[in-house]
Structure formats: structure tokens, C-alpha cells
Amino acid sequence: MPKIPATLTVAIWTMRSVPIILAFLTMSSAIKHSAQIVISPSFWWNALALAVIIAGLWYLDKIGKLSWPVGQAIYLYVFVAMIFQDANGVVKHVLSGQFTRVSWQETVRILWLIAGISIGGLVIEALAVELVRLRKRAWQMAVGLSVVYILSIIFFLPGALSLWCLCNWETRTAFKKNLSASG
DSSP, X not given: XXXXXXHHHHHHHHHHHHHHHHHHHHHHEEEOTTXXXXXXXXXXXXXXXXXXXXXXXXXXXXXXXXXXXXXXXXXXXXXXXXXXXOTTSHHHHHHHTOOOHHHHHHHHHHHHHHHHHHHHHHHHHHHHHHHHTTOXXXXXXXXXXXXXXXXXXXXHHHHHHHHHHHTSHHHHHHHHHHHHHHO
């Protein structure tokens, strides 16, 4: 496996940060009647749990005992935690005995949101694996994803940082060396 430059690592993690941020915001916010977003107290417990999961997976990867993508565990945790903490979700309404048609519609909406964030994160994880293998097509897709982040305005900073890192001379040289070595 080729040695990847530090700028590529930064680009990968900035691209990974967007679905994780979206998941945290979705998981930790509740819309009040005044339409203000309030961070729930469980946000810090979720942040701590996610940090422990990431640290444990990093350690297992470091000692060579990890044989599947790290992102799967992170997004599985986020998916399960978001379902259990959804204030309008099926778990809350079934436990309280107040499951109605409106509850079902709200549950379907939040499940689509959770599934979209999780699947988007797993797609980015697959892209990260291809970037680590220094595949030119993956680099082109990552540049495109960075431009989409920039155009979204909301994720301008992660998009700009990942685009800068992907277009950095060190990253481009690594991709060129890999291309000439394989071709």
C-alpha cells in the first residue's frame, strides 16, 4: 500500500466531518415551539461515546486487529442513537402508548433523514478507502464532493479545506507517482 501524504489524510477527515456533523446536529437538537434549536444534555454523552468508539477503533486499527471499515461502527452507533433519541419517534410513542398515525409519519420522516446521513457517511467512507489507495477516479470524485460542500455554503470551510488539501502539490505528486507506478 502506498504511503499517503498528510494533506490527503486531512482532506479525508474534513470530508468525513460533514456527515458526522449533520448526524450530531440531527441527534442533539430538538425544535421547540419558538423554532429555536437547543442542544440537549445528552449531546455531551453522545460526543463522549462517539469519541470512545473512535479511539477504540483507531487503537484496533493501529495494532492491526481491525478488518472492516471504521466508518461502519461510527455510523451504526449514530443510526441507533438517533432512533432511540428521536423525540417524535416510534420508540417514545410505543413506550408511552400514544402511537398514532401522525407519530408514524414523523417516524418515517426522521428515519429517512437518519438513513440518508448514514448512507452518505458510508459512501464517503468508501471514497476514503479509494483515496488511500491513491486512485485517480477517487481523487476526481473527492474534488467534486469538496466543490459541492463549498457550493452548499453551510459546509464551505470543510469543503475549502479538503479542496485545498486535494489540490496541494504533495497530494497531487502522490497520485502521479501511484499512476506512473501502476501504469
